[in-house]
Amino acid sequence: MNRKTVDNQWHKTRMRAEKRFRFYGQCALGLAVLMLVVLVGSIVSRGYQGVYADAIAASHHLRSGTPRYTPRG
Amino acid sequence: MTSLRHKAISPVQQITEALVRLLLWLAAAASIVATLAIVFSVLFEALRFFKIIPVSHFLFGLHWSPQMAMRADQAGSSGSFGVIPLFLGTILITLIAMLVAIPIGLFSAIYMSEYANRSARNILKPALEILAGIPTVVYGYFAIILIAPALHSMGLFLGLDIASESALAAGLVMGVMIIPFVSSLSDDIITAVPRSLRDGSYALGITQSETIKQVVLPAALPGIMGAVLLAISRAIGETMIVVMAAGMSANLTFNPLQSVTTVTVQIVSLLVGDQEFDSPKTLAAFALGLTLFCVTLALNVVALIVVRKYKERYE
Numbered sequence: 001m002n003r004k005t006v007d008n009q010w011h012k013t014r015m016r017a018e019k020r021f022r023f024y025g026q027c028a029l030g031l032a033v034l035m036l037v038v039l040v041g042s043i044v045s046r047g048y049q050g051v052y053a054d055a056i057a058a059s060h061h062l063r064s065g066t067p068r069y070t071p072r073g
Numbered sequence: 074m075t076s077l078r079h080k081a082i083s084p085v086q087q088i089t090e091a092l093v094r095l096l097l098w099l100a101a102a103a104s105i106v107a108t109l110a111i112v113f114s115v116l117f118e119a120l121r122f123f124k125i126i127p128v129s130h131f132l133f134g135l136h137w138s139p140q141m142a143m144r145a146d147q148a149g150s151s152g153s154f155g156v157i158p159l160f161l162g163t164i165l166i167t168l169i170a171m172l173v174a175i176p177i178g179l180f181s182a183i184y185m186s187e188y189a190n191r192s193a194r195n196i197l198k199p200a201l202e203i204l205a206g207i208p209t210v211v212y213g214y215f216a217i218i219l220i221a222p223a224l225h226s227m228g229l230f231l232g233l234d235i236a237s238e239s240a241l242a243a244g245l246v247m248g249v250m251i252i253p254f255v256s257s258l259s260d261d262i263i264t265a266v267p268r269s270l271r272d273g274s275y276a277l278g279i280t281q282s283e284t285i286k287q288v289v290l291p292a293a294l295p296g297i298m299g300a301v302l303l304a305i306s307r308a309i310g311e312t313m314i315v316v317m318a319a320g321m322s323a324n325l326t327f328n329p330l331q332s333v334t335t336v337t338v339q340i341v342s343l344l345v346g347d348q349e350f351d352s353p354k355t356l357a358a359f360a361l362g363l364t365l366f367c368v369t370l371a372l373n374v375v376a377l378i379v380v381r382k383y384k385e386r387y388e
Contacts, residue, residue: 014280021282025184028177032201032256035249039204042219043211 115366118359125353126154131360133157137323139343139354154357156364158323162240162333166315167308169244169329170251174304177248178255179297185256186263187285198260205253213317216246221318233330238320241329247314254304262296263289295380302376306369312337336365 082090123131134155181201185194221242228235235241266289274284290297312335320332321342343358350356 014283018280018282021285022184022188025180025188028180029184029189029197032177032181032204032252033197035252036200036204038219039207039212039215039249042215046218 112366115359115362118356119363121351122353122356122360125356126360130154131156131357132364135325137339139339139357152353154353154360156336156361158325159334159336159339159361160364160368161325161327162319162323163309163335163337165240165327165329165333166244166247166319166335167305169241170247170308171301171305173245173248174251174255174308175301178252178300178304179259181252181256182259182263183285183290186260187281187289198257201253201256203253204250205257207250209250209311209313210317212246212250213314216242216314216318220246228330235330236320236332238318238332239330240319240333243315243317243319244329246318247308247311250311250314251304251307254307255300258300258303259293259297262293262300265296266292291383294383298376298380302373305372309335309365309369310337311335312341316341336361 131154134153135157136153136155137158138153140152181197185197189197221237221239224235224239224242225237227233270288270292271284274288275281279287315335315338319334321334321338322332323334323339324331326333340358340361343354343361348355
């Protein structure tokens with residue numbers, strides 16, 4: 001192996017290491033942002049129902065002859 | 074020179090100067106007095122505890138069950154105060170949290186300070202800092218609702234028995250909470266490293282990642298160490314996530330798939346409700362506090378020694 005080939009290989013290894021290091025940074029940042037999104041998403045998806053008021057309307061007519069119950073029953 | 078300066082300022086200015094000096098002195102003294110008051114109050118109560126329970130039983134005991142009997146004839150009236158299970162739980166959860174927070178936080182900081190452009194950094198940094206602003210009780214709920222069931226399902230799939238309350242769930246969520254402490258502080262510290270150091274390295278034909286590893290990080294090491302220490306202190310002191318995600322049973326285990334408890338959780342549980350302040354159960358909380366204080370202090374001293382040893386000095 002001549003000197004030029006060795007230099008080229010060394011240069012390529014260094015460049016690969018450079019790209020790998022940058023990729024680690026992107027992965028770390030991506031993971032951190034993903035966790036933030038999952039956390040906020042879970043809070044919002046489960047919590048938004050709390051701001052809605054649900055009501056059930058049931059129509060019921062009482063007849064005038066309906067017996068009234070005393071505390072004794 | 075000094076006399077000339079004194080002649081230049083008026084009596085009103087001199088009084089103001091003295092007042093400001095007094096105020097600053099009082100502020101500094103207040104923080105010292107507060108620290109001493111806390112340390113001594115914990116120390117005196119802990120000494121009362123150690124008169125009842127021997128120090129060796131407390132430090133080397135393998136069983137923690139602080140329940141004391143209300144009556145003399147009640148079964149199991151002694152109570153066990155071995156602190157080892159609590160410290161094992163604390164170390165385990167802190168370790169898991171650090172395994173999550175340090176690599177993610179540090180690499181995020183390096184990327185934000187060295188590779189990302191200004192506009193991306195201006196968005197990413199505050200976004201990550203949102204994680205630090207979320208209350209710990211919300212993290213606890215996040216751990217119970219999302220992480221613990223996901224781990225349980227994963228365990229079933231892999232044939233592992235993962236408890237519904239596990240150290241792993243608590244540690245993972247705590248790690249997420251601590252990421253901004255490491256990333257934000259480290260980012261500030263890395264950015265503060267002088268530009269001339271980087272330029273000198275590039276002039277020698279060193280690549281950017283090599284410059285970061287061999288020049289920037291050694292120069293920023295004391296600050297990064299400080300950020301990591303702050304994160305560890307935060308993890309050791311965290312209570313709410315542990316109560317909700319890891320449970321309160323003092324198991325003597327280093328298995329992250331089982332339920333454990335920590336020192337701070339036990340301090341809370343010992344002091345909640347109506348307590349007699351002369352019973353070993355209540356006084357144990359102060360002994361735990363004192364031990365935790367000593368451990369944290371030792372950790373700080375070790376970190377200081379490490380920083381001094383590996384710190385690169387630049388003129």
